[in-house]
Amino acid sequence: MSWINLTALWKIIVFGLIAGAGLPALFAGGLYTLSWGPRTARTAGADGGADSDVVVGGNVAGMVLAAIAFLVVLAAIGWSIYEIYTLGHPATTTAKK
Amino acid sequence: MSNDTVLVLVVITALAFDFTNGFHDTGNAMATSIATGALPPRIAVAISGVLNFVGAFLSLTVAATIASGLVSTGKVTLTVVAAGLAGGIIWNLVTWLFGIPSSSSHALIGGVIGSTFAAAGGSAVLWHGLVSKVVLPAVLSPIIAALVAACGTWLLYRITRSLTDGARKHGFRIGQIGSACVVSLAHGTNDAQKTMGVITLALIVNGTVAKGSGAPVWVITCCALAIATGTYLGGWRVIRTLGKGLVEIESPQGMAAESASAAVILLSSTFGYSLSTTHVATGSIIGTGLGKKGADVRWSVAGRMATAWVFTLPSAAIVGAIAYGIAYGIGGTFGVIIDLIILAALSGFIFWRSRATKVDHNNVNAEWAGGVAPPAEVPEKAAA
Numbered sequence: 001m002s003w004i005n006l007t008a009l010w011k012i013i014v015f016g017l018i019a020g021a022g023l024p025a026l027f028a029g030g031l032y033t034l035s036w037g038p039r040t041a042r043t044a045g046a047d048g049g050a051d052s053d054v055v056v057g058g059n060v061a062g063m064v065l066a067a068i069a070f071l072v073v074l075a076a077i078g079w080s081i082y083e084i085y086t087l088g089h090p091a092t093t094t095a096k097k
Numbered sequence: 098m099s100n101d102t103v104l105v106l107v108v109i110t111a112l113a114f115d116f117t118n119g120f121h122d123t124g125n126a127m128a129t130s131i132a133t134g135a136l137p138p139r140i141a142v143a144i145s146g147v148l149n150f151v152g153a154f155l156s157l158t159v160a161a162t163i164a165s166g167l168v169s170t171g172k173v174t175l176t177v178v179a180a181g182l183a184g185g186i187i188w189n190l191v192t193w194l195f196g197i198p199s200s201s202s203h204a205l206i207g208g209v210i211g212s213t214f215a216a217a218g219g220s221a222v223l224w225h226g227l228v229s230k231v232v233l234p235a236v237l238s239p240i241i242a243a244l245v246a247a248c249g250t251w252l253l254y255r256i257t258r259s260l261t262d263g264a265r266k267h268g269f270r271i272g273q274i275g276s277a278c279v280v281s282l283a284h285g286t287n288d289a290q291k292t293m294g295v296i297t298l299a300l301i302v303n304g305t306v307a308k309g310s311g312a313p314v315w316v317i318t319c320c321a322l323a324i325a326t327g328t329y330l331g332g333w334r335v336i337r338t339l340g341k342g343l344v345e346i347e348s349p350q351g352m353a354a355e356s357a358s359a360a361v362i363l364l365s366s367t368f369g370y371s372l373s374t375t376h377v378a379t380g381s382i383i384g385t386g387l388g389k390k391g392a393d394v395r396w397s398v399a400g401r402m403a404t405a406w407v408f409t410l411p412s413a414a415i416v417g418a419i420a421y422g423i424a425y426g427i428g429g430t431f432g433v434i435i436d437l438i439i440l441a442a443l444s445g446f447i448f449w450r451s452r453a454t455k456v457d458h459n460n461v462n463a464e465w466a467g468g469v470a471p472p473a474e475v476p477e478k479a480a481a
Contacts, residue, residue: 003229008368012361013241020242020360021249024272024352028256031268035260053263077279080363084156084286087367 019080023073030069031055036062100303102430103175106437107299110182112323115292117189118201119149119327122288124336125198125358125378126280129351131461132340135270136277138331138458145281146329152285153321156366157293157311166230167206168213170301170308172221176424177212178299179433183440184208184417188409190447196334196342196456197402200373202291203409206231209295211414212421234365234372235406239380242361246384249353254389257349269348276355281328283362284374289324290366293317333456341465342398343382350385350392357381376406395465 037057056063126148127141136144185201185208192199206227213221257265293312296319300306306313312320340346346354358374358381365372379402386394423439424432 003225004233005229005368008365008370009237012364012368013244015364016241016245016357016360017248019364020245020357021252021353023360024249024276024356025252025256027272027352028253028269028349031260031265031272032256034268035257035264053261053267055260055264055268073275077275081155081282084363084367087156 019076023076026069027073030066030073033059033062033069034066100175103179103433104299104303104305106430106433107175107179107182108296108319110179110186110437110440111292111296111299112319114182114186114189114205114295115289115320115323116327117186117193118205118288118292119146119324120330120332121189121193121198121201121327121335122284122374123328123331124339125374126277126284126355128336128339128378129346129354129382130273130277131336132346133266133270133273133348133351134462135273135348135351138333138336138461141277142329142331142458144278145284146325148278148281149285149289149328150321150325152282152287153289153293153324154317155282155286157290157317166226167223168209168298169221169223170298172217173213173298173302174216175299175302176433177216177421178209178295178302179436180212180215180420180424181205181209181417182295183420183436184211184413184415186440187416187443188413190444192405192409193332193334194447194451196338197405198335198339198375198379199402199405199409200235200375201288202373202375203231203235203406204413205291205295207410207413208417208420209298210410211417214414215418215421216425230370232410234370235376238361238365238370238372239376239383242357242377242380243384243387245360246354246357246381247388249357250350250385250388253349253353266348269352273348273352273355276352276359279359280355280362280378283359283366284328285321285324287362287366287372287374289317289320292320292323296320331458333458333461334451337456337461337463338398338402339378339382341462342395343379344386344392344394345465346382346385347389350389353388354378354381354385357384 034055035057037059039054039056039058123142123145127136127145130136131138131141185205188204189201210222210227293316296316297306297312301308301310358378361377362374383394383399386392420436424436426432427435
């Protein structure tokens with residue numbers, strides 16, 4: 001009996017970084033590509049000033065990339081919840097110790 | 098027959114604990130969203146309540162740890178469980194009164210260990226399980242969460258540095274709603290299970306279910322309901338400390354903090370560690386302060402919290418032990434009833450005291466002036 005489960009520890013750190021910092025970073029990447037285009041340019045007049053809260057820049061490629069990024073984030077969350085559900089119900093998955 | 102009466106009392110007390118667990122911890126999931134204005138306070142607590150309910154059904158690994166890994170079930174009686182719960186509830190209410198986000202899990206575990214110790218001596222406590230499954234995770238989890246949150250915060254600001262402040266705030270507020278929801282779900286998964294574990298322990302002790310069995314469905318449902326109701330009522334005092342007291346939070350930091358908390362809680366839950374969602378959430382919030390240039394962490398507030406954390410296990414244990422002493426001294430079912438009457442009276446008193454410095458959804462985001470109660474309402478506490 002060891003005091004600390006090192007396998008669990010490194011898994012929590014590595015997967016924690018991937019899911020806990022990587023997924024929001026991907027979301028941020030989506031926001032970034034979403035901002036491509038004329039409507040969010042800082043120098044633009046009407047709605048593009050420094051205090052503008054316009055997120056969608058209008059560039060089609062940017063919007064597609066953003067949509068992909070957001071979908072990947074959602075899919076990752078959905079998949080992890082499903083994984084946790086199956087792991088957490090040992091009765092339905094005989095594989096668990 | 099009297100044993101069944103005690104069992105019913107224990108289950109009711111356990112659900113009461115679960116309720117305090119919910120409202121003590123609403124802040125873990127929602128404090129940063131409320132602080133940045135991503136969600137209106139009352140909607141935030143409603144969403145969190147619903148997701149806590151759902152989360153309670155998600156996984157059952159932690160419940161097993163509590164039920165069988167911390168005390169030797171053979172030495173535990175129903176009176177012990179009742180006294181332990183009383184210890185947990187009292188500590189939760191006291192820390193809530195002071196707006197300190199202490200760990201509900203430690204309060205519960207401390208209470209049960211204290212009463213077990215009082216009843217059967219040190220040999221009935223599984224010290225190895227206590228250290229490896231509770232104490233070490235309690236020390237490590239906030240550090241890991243802070244690390245993840247600091248990395249996340251740095252990445253988020255770095256990636257979106259070309260966006261205007263307004264656009265960034267707007268975009269991450271939306272992201273924050275999503276991440277806050279996942280934390281609520283994680284909280285339900287992790288924390289509701291602890292009460293399930295205790296009720297299951299009581300059922301095992303009473304011989305109602307076999308040793309080593311999992312939580313029955315009615316137990317899961319009741320626990321889910323209790324924690325969801327507690328969450329919905331919102332522990333505004335703790336929400337305020339977490340959202341406003343530690344770090345002044347912007348929406349990217351909020352999202353980074355919540356994502357880090359969700360990831361660490363769900364991962365640990367999967368490994369059966371009953372870690373404290375409170376410790377993780379606090380670690381994450383401090384991490385977002387460390388990950389952003391120019392952000393100030395109010396270390397005095399953090400220090401006060403850390404002190405409370407250290408005291409949580411032993412304090413709840415002492416209350417648990419005293420509660421056992423009272424129940425044992427009087428004896429039988431009547432002793433347990435007296436215990437619970439004292440518990441109810443103390444809870445009422447604490448609630449009454451809290452009215453004097455009320456924190457609710459109206460003033461939860463008031464400017465931080467050094468104390469839980471916003472200065473406009475109680476000037477004399479502002480310096481505390």
